[in-house]
Amino acid sequence: EVRLVQSGGAVVQPGESLRLSCAASGLTLQQYAIHWVRQAPGKGLEWVSGLNGDGTSAFYADSVRGRFIISRDNSKNSLFLQMNSLRPDDTAFYFCAMSDCISPACRPRDYWGQGSLVTVSS
Amino acid sequence: DIQLTQSPSILSASLGDRVTITCRASQSVRRWLAWYQQTPGKAPKLLVYDASNLDRGVPSRFSGSGSGTDFTLTISTLQPEDFATYYCQQYNMYPLTFGPGTKVDFQ
Numbered sequence: 001e002v003r004l005v006q007s008g009g010a011v012v013q014p015g016e017s018l019r020l021s022c023a024a025s026g027l028t029l030q031q032y033a034i035h036w037v038r039q040a041p042g043k044g045l046e047w048v049s050g051l052n053g054d055g056t057s058a059f060y061a062d063s064v065r066g067r068f069i070i071s072r073d074n075s076k077n078s079l080f081l082q083m084n085s086l087r088p089d090d091t092a093f094y095f096c097a098m099s100d101c102i103s104p105a106c107r108p109r110d111y112w113g114q115g116s117l118v119t120v121s122s
Numbered sequence: 123d124i125q126l127t128q129s130p131s132i133l134s135a136s137l138g139d140r141v142t143i144t145c146r147a148s149q150s151v152r153r154w155l156a157w158y159q160q161t162p163g164k165a166p167k168l169l170v171y172d173a174s175n176l177d178r179g180v181p182s183r184f185s186g187s188g189s190g191t192d193f194t195l196t197i198s199t200l201q202p203e204d205f206a207t208y209y210c211q212q213y214n215m216y217p218l219t220f221g222p223g224t225k226v227d228f229q
Contacts, residue, residue, distance in 0.1 A: 035218070037166075044220060045158075045160075045166065045209055045211070045220040047211075047218040047220065050218070059216045059217070060217075061217050062217070095166070097165075104154065104214050104215050104216065105152070105154045105213060105214060106213065107172065108171055108211070108213060109168070110167060110168035110177050110178075112165035112166065113165065114165060115165055
């Protein structure tokens with residue numbers, strides 16, 4: 001059974017940093033591209049970032065580019081989202097997710113973390 | 123960026139109804155469109171990928187169709203567990219984008 005277990009959600013002040021983690025089991029992480037998707041409370045889904053299997057090619061939404069960094073440690077079957085210079089509009093549930101590869105047209109997989117709540121408030 | 127619109131935004135239906143949700147893209151996404159189902163407090167669940175392929179374990183009452191800019195998700199006979207919010211997502215081009223969602227609720 002594939003499981004993605006997230007950790008790291010918290011309440012932080014504007015301008016602070018936070019690191020989300022997603023630990024995978026039941027699969028070989030390196031075989032998949034990874035993504036982070038967020039959802040503000042009561043709102044729709046927003047793709048945030050994606051990273052290929054060996055960690056060499058990353059994509060970001062304009063809203064987070066230059067502030068967020070996606071990374072992975074395949075030896076530990078884990079993926080991360082380093083979030084810097086957090087703003088109130090970054091407040092959301094953050095989900096890790098996967099696809100077969102990072103290129104456009106790559107099949108998404110129904111592998112999702114349970115979500116981590118990040119609240120940015122003074 | 124590719125914009126996705128969904129209609130309707132809210133769909134009131136009854137058990138056993140046939141339900142159709144539409145997703146329109148601002149430019150062609152070829153066949154690279156997925157549909158997700160989400161219930162409150164849960165992660166999205168992938169239903170359909172590549173416009174018309176049902177993901178493993180998804181009931182056959184769900185079906186997807188379309189290509190280019192116009193897509194539909196159909197539920198042939200609405201079941202109690204189908205009352206949820208449905209999102210389309212394009213993966214033809216970065217940034218990946220989602221539609222705003224269609225909430226299916228009790229009539």
